[in-house]
Amino acid sequence: MPVDPQLASAAADLLVMKLRIRDEVSDEEAAVLRDSISEIRDYGPGRTIVRSGVTLTESNLLFDGLVCRFKDMLDGERQIMELHVAGDFVDLHSFVLKRIEHNIGSLTAARFAIVPHEALRRITEGWPHLARLLWFSTLLDSAIHREKIITVGRRSASARIAHLFCELYLRLQTVGLAADLRYHLPLTQADLADASGLTSVHVNRMLKELRDAGLVTFRGSEVVIHDWEGLQQAAEFSPSYLYLERRER
Amino acid sequence: MPVDPQLASAAADLLVMKLRIRDEVSDEEAAVLRDSISEIRDYGPGRTIVRSGVTLTESNLLFDGLVCRFKDMLDGERQIMELHVAGDFVDLHSFVLKRIEHNIGSLTAARFAIVPHEALRRITEGWPHLARLLWFSTLLDSAIHREKIITVGRRSASARIAHLFCELYLRLQTVGLAADLRYHLPLTQADLADASGLTSVHVNRMLKELRDAGLVTFRGSEVVIHDWEGLQQAAEFSPSYLYLERRER
DNA sequence: CGCCGGTTTGACGCTCTTCAACGGTTGTGG
DNA sequence: CCACAACCGTTGAAGAGCGTCAAACCGGCG
Structure with a gap:
């Protein structure tokens, strides 16, 4: 071919x-x-x-x-x-x-x-x-799916968005597309809503909340994490489900 | 051994x-x-x-x-x-x-x-x-996980429960544990709540709603489906994600 | 300039949660 | 054999979180 x-x-x-x-x-x-x-x-x-x-x-x-x-x-x-x-x-x-x-x-x-x-x-x-x-x-x-079930089933609106930002940061990092607590993410707020089981209006409010809390900003397709520890806590995020470790498989 | x-x-x-x-x-x-x-x-x-x-x-x-x-x-x-x-x-x-x-x-x-x-x-x-x-x-x-994401992300409370009942009926049927639109399901309403991302109180109300609508009853660990078509519609359920078909894999 | 997609904000409403009380059933020990 | 606890299911009242509707705003682009 x-x-x-x-x-x-x-x-x-x-x-x-x-x-x-x-x-x-x-x-x-x-x-x-x-x-x-x-x-x-x-x-x-x-x-x-x-x-x-x-x-x-x-x-x-x-x-x-x-x-x-x-x-x-x-x-x-x-x-x-x-x-x-x-x-x-x-x-x-x-x-x-x-x-x-x-x-x-x-x-x-x-x-x-x-x-x-x-x-x-x-x-x-x-x-x-x-x-x-x-x-x-x-x-x-499959593991990412299970975490998404937790997200939409039991996390608050702001935690859902915070969780998504945490996950994407690590996943993009593994392929060299994120570093220094920032990355490019060309999504609309409506896309974010579809991904987190919310409405775009409510996503907008939660983004403001996360921004005002000094955790993360999302503007112009750019995610900037200001407080990595705080963001993970707000999201109840733990990276273990991404299996970022070397083992014989 | x-x-x-x-x-x-x-x-x-x-x-x-x-x-x-x-x-x-x-x-x-x-x-x-x-x-x-x-x-x-x-x-x-x-x-x-x-x-x-x-x-x-x-x-x-x-x-x-x-x-x-x-x-x-x-x-x-x-x-x-x-x-x-x-x-x-x-x-x-x-x-x-x-x-x-x-x-x-x-x-x-x-x-x-x-x-x-x-x-x-x-x-x-x-x-x-x-x-x-x-x-x-x-x-x-994994496919079942994806459907669960849809369920907790976008389905109403009654649809979540209806969907669970539909899915379990077909899954139990494939191993000979369900037939004639009924099956044994030894779960408490609190378990159902944990499985559908709701509270047990609300599960109780939704079960009453499904019962009153003549779709399904769940009592004494027994699920009885009274209107299979109606239940599927209420749940927006389609069995395709269970891959109940024979193919070379 | 004026449209257009996306963002922001406010007012209001609905779904689901929370809190609380009560009832039925089962199991257990006096 | 009855008292009592433990668990589960049921119901009501009140409240929170998120959705809905609607309008205004903003920047980019034809």
Whole structure:
């Protein structure tokens, strides 16, 4: 296939970067991942990448842009289940599930590396350790889902937003997109509302509250954390569910 | 190891029963699963089976009783992320994650088949298709998590409870524990509240509402669905996220 | 300049929570 | 065999948190 080798490497490297925080990845395994990429695909902002219910034969590895999983309710309300950043294999689980039951959409312009399921199948057959790392990647999403259940089930409005800012800071840090307690986050307050199970009006008020409390500011697509300890406390945030530690897997 | 072969078979059969709804499982693969069981373990009600943060070297396959994943907040509130029924491999993901970031507790007396991670590792190395089925099993939990995010994020109180009743009916049906629109569910209203992100007082009121609407009754640990279509509509429930279809995986 | 998407603010209302009391059932010990 | 505690379910009244509706504001861009 005619894939730009530079781009394929860049995409694979991001995933490997994310995985190497959690376990060793040999250069050979990294090469297998890179060689599994069949195509690079670009999308504009606000596009639907994967549609609910459709049978899939390839998976999308995000390597630039901001993407989300979401579902729309009958009354028009939207719930974003998870935000995805560079290095996330956004629909890897479709390899085993064959279809996904929600939509995946771009919030900004986004670029993906495409990995055919056939290539993933070969990994499960010849590269058991690499296969376990891919499994890990889907289970990390699962752990993030569980934390989101806690968030929408039991956290207050301000804590929901604070929690999201904490989580994204660490996740962006692992792929080199956040540092010094600040990062770029091109979301509207309506997007934040969809991601936290609130309304945009209430998100606006809570952002003011967090700002006035000297914890964090979110303005012009820029998150600046002023009090990391305080923000984590306000969110009842603990990073353990992100599994930021190296172990044999 | 001295495992009662009858019990080991019964436990493995339940998991295989659940998997065979989604894909073919050869008798050989079923035997591999059965032989992976090293022990049978019993717990009384209200016991903690797996504690948050502890490194694990084996996983628990539930084959009798009702179990849940939960986390307690600082103010004492509890959120149940998922209820587990017979045939569920409740902490299979710890095989790859090495520890889990929430607790697993028994709601009733419960019986587990223990599978050492070492045996699971051998499956990933020698039985790729079976490994993918185990992967599937963890991703099914993940899909159930996503639906729970929708539930607590965007559904009304009565819809949350209605949704739980719908989901459990189908999940119990797949392992032969529900039929004719009724099933046994030994939960208190406080448990239901923890599972739906509400208070027990409000759960009580919503149960009355669902009962008065002629949709479902829950009394004496017994769920009786009077209007399956109506209940699904009230819950905005669609079974697609349970992947109740056979495909090559 | 005037539109347009996003943000901000106020007034009001509804859903769910909180607090509290009461009733039914089960189990236990005197 | 009854008294009593413990637990669960039920109901009422009051209140908080977040949603709804609506208007104004702001900056960017055609």
